[in-house]
Amino acid sequence: MASLRDIKGRITSTKKTKQITSAMEMVSASKMNKAEQNARSFVPYMEKIQEVVASIATGNLDVDHPMLKSREVKKTGYFVFTSDRGLAGAYNSNILRTVYNTINKRHKSSDEYTIIVIGKVGREFFKNRNMPVSKEIVGLNDQPDFADIKDLANETVNLYANEEIDELYMYYNHYESAISQVVTEKKLLPLTDLNEGNSKATSSYEYEPNQEEILQVLLPQYAESLIYGAILDGKASEHAARMTAMKNATDNANDIIDDLSLKYNRARQAAITQEISEIVGGAAALE
Amino acid sequence: MKTLTVSVVTPDGPVLENAYEMVSAKAENGELGILPGHIPLVAPLTISAVRLKGEGNTDHIAVSGGFLEVRPDKVTILAQSAEMPDEIDVERARKAKERAERRLQSQKDDVDFKRAESALRRAINRINVAGANK
Numbered sequence: 536m537a538s539l540r541d542i543k544g545r546i547t548s549t550k551k552t553k554q555i556t557s558a559m560e561m562v563s564a565s566k567m568n569k570a571e572q573n574a575r576s577f578v579p580y581m582e583k584i585q586e587v588v589a590s591i592a593t594g595n596l597d598v599d600h601p602m603l604k605s606r607e608v609k610k611t612g613y614f615v616f617t618s619d620r621g622l623a624g625a626y627n628s629n630i631l632r633t634v635y636n637t638i639n640k641r642h643k644s645s646d647e648y649t650i651i652v653i654g655k656v657g658r659e660f661f662k663n664r665n666m667p668v669s670k671e672i673v674g675l676n677d678q679p680d681f682a683d684i685k686d687l688a689n690e691t692v693n694l695y696a697n698e699e700i701d702e703l704y705m706y707y708n709h710y711e712s713a714i715s716q717v718v719t720e721k722k723l724l725p726l727t728d729l730n731e732g733n734s735k736a737t738s739s740y741e742y743e744p745n746q747e748e749i750l751q752v753l754l755p756q757y758a759e760s761l762i763y764g765a766i767l768d769g770k771a772s773e774h775a776a777r778m779t780a781m782k783n784a785t786d787n788a789n790d791i792i793d794d795l796s797l798k799y800n801r802a803r804q805a806a807i808t809q810e811i812s813e814i815v816g817g818a819a820a821l822e
Numbered sequence: 823m824k825t826l827t828v829s830v831v832t833p834d835g836p837v838l839e840n841a842y843e844m845v846s847a848k849a850e851n852g853e854l855g856i857l858p859g860h861i862p863l864v865a866p867l868t869i870s871a872v873r874l875k876g877e878g879n880t881d882h883i884a885v886s887g888g889f890l891e892v893r894p895d896k897v898t899i900l901a902q903s904a905e906m907p908d909e910i911d912v913e914r915a916r917k918a919k920e921r922a923e924r925r926l927q928s929q930k931d932d933v934d935f936k937r938a939e940s941a942l943r944r945a946i947n948r949i950n951v952a953g954a955n956k
Contacts, residue, residue, distance in 0.1 A: 573834075573835075576834065576835030576836070577833050577834070577835070579831050579835075579836055580831045580832060580833050580835075580900060581833075583831055583891070583898055583900055584900055587864060587889075587891055587900075591864070680834055681832065681833035681834050681902060681903065682903065685902065739862065740862045740863055740864045740891075741861055741862060741863045741864070742863075742864055742865070743849055743850075743851070743854070743863055743864070743865035744850060744851050744865075748850070748866070749864055749865070749866055749889070752850075752866040752889065753866070753889065756887060756889075756902065759902075760833055763833050
C-alpha cells in the first residue's frame with residue numbers, strides 16, 4: 536500500500552494540473568466566443584458577394600471564366616486547416632486522418648497532388664510522411680484578420696489561375712456548436728455550385744465596364760473570401776475542441792482527486808488504528 | 823433631399839451603414855457619382871477614397887480590393903479592407919509606403935513589383951484619406 540506521503544504528493548500534483556486545465560478551458564471559452572463573433576461578422580460580406588457573383592453567373596449563360604469551368608485534372612490541391620498547438624482533443628487527428636485517407640484513395644503518386652497547410656501540427660504530419668507541401672502558414676493569430684491570410688489566399692487562388700493545380704479542395708472542421716465540430720470537405724475551385732441555395736430572383740445589374748472584367752476581379756475575391764470563411768470556421772472549431780478537451784481533463788482530474796482522497800483517508804485511518812493497537816498492546820504487556 | 827443608404831462591408835465585419843445624399847467613387851475606368859434612384863449597377867473599385875456626401879458633411883473611406891453594388895435606394899461597398907480616417911494608423915501607412923518605395927527601387931529580380939506597387943498605392947491612399955478630414 537502506498538504511503539501517506541506518496542498519496543498526498545499525487546493529490547497535490549493532480550490539483551496543480553487541474554488548475555492549469557481549468558484555466559485553459561476558460562481561456563478557450565473566451566477565445567471561442569470571440570471567434571464565433573468574428574465568423575458572424577463575416578457573414579454579411581459573404582452573403583453579399585455570393586449574391587452578386589450568383590447574379591452575374593446566372594444572369595447570362597455565356598459567361599466564360601477559367602474559374603467557372605472544370606478542366607482535365609492533372610494535379611489536385613488540398614487546402615488543410617489545422618492548429619498550431621495540440622491539447623485540442625481529436626481536432627487535428629480527425630482532419631488529418633480524413634485528408635490522408637482521401638489522398639491515398641484518390642492518388643497513386645505524389646506528383647498528382649499538392650498540399651497547402653495551415654498550422655504546425657499539419658505541417659509536421661505531412662513532412663513526416665514525405666507528402667508534397669507547397670505552401671504553409673504557421674503561427675496564425677487566434678483571431679485572424681483578413682489581412683493576415685490575404686496573401687496566402689491570393690497565392691492559393693493563383694496556383695489555380697496559373698494552372699499549377701486543376702482543382703482545389705478545402706478541409707477544415709466546421710463549427711456546429713461548442714460541443715460538435717465536423718470535418719468538412721469543400722470543393723473550392725472550379726466554382727461549380729454558384730446557384731446553390733440562391734433560388735430567389737436576383738435583380739439584373741448594369742455592369743461597368745462589362746461582365747467579363749467584373750468576373751476577373753470578383754471571382755478571385757470570392758474564392759479568397761471562401762478560404763477566409765473556412766479559416767474563421769476552423770478557428771472557432773479549434774477553440775471549441777480545446778475547450779471540450781480541457782473540460783474533460785478537468786473532470787478527470789476531479790475524479791482522480793476524489794479517488795486519491797478516499798485512499799488517503801483510508802490509509803490514514805489504518806495508520807491510526809495500527810498505532811492504537813500498538814499502544815494497547817504495549818500497555819497490556821506492562822501489566 | 824432624397825437619400826440613399828450606404829453600407830460598407832468587409833470580411834472583418836461591417837464598417838459603416840448610414841444615409842447619404844451622394845456617393846462618389848473611383849471605378850476601374852473612371853470616377854462614378856451615384857445619386858438616389860440610380861439603376862442597379864456593379865462596378866469594381868480601384869484602391870482609392872470613396873466620398874460619401876451627407877447633410878453638410880462629407881465622409882471619406884479608404885478602400886482597397888473592393889467593388890460597388892448599387893440599387894435604387896441602397897449602395898453596398900464590398901471591400902477587402904475599408905477604413906474611416908480616424909481608424910487609419912498613419913504612422914504604419916507611412917512606414918508601409920517607405921518599405922514599398924524601397925522595394926520598387928531595389929530593382930532586384932526577386933521583388934514582386936506588382937505587389938509592391940499595390941502596397942504603395944494602398945499606403946498613399948490611406949495617408950491621403952487620413953489627411954482629408956483635417
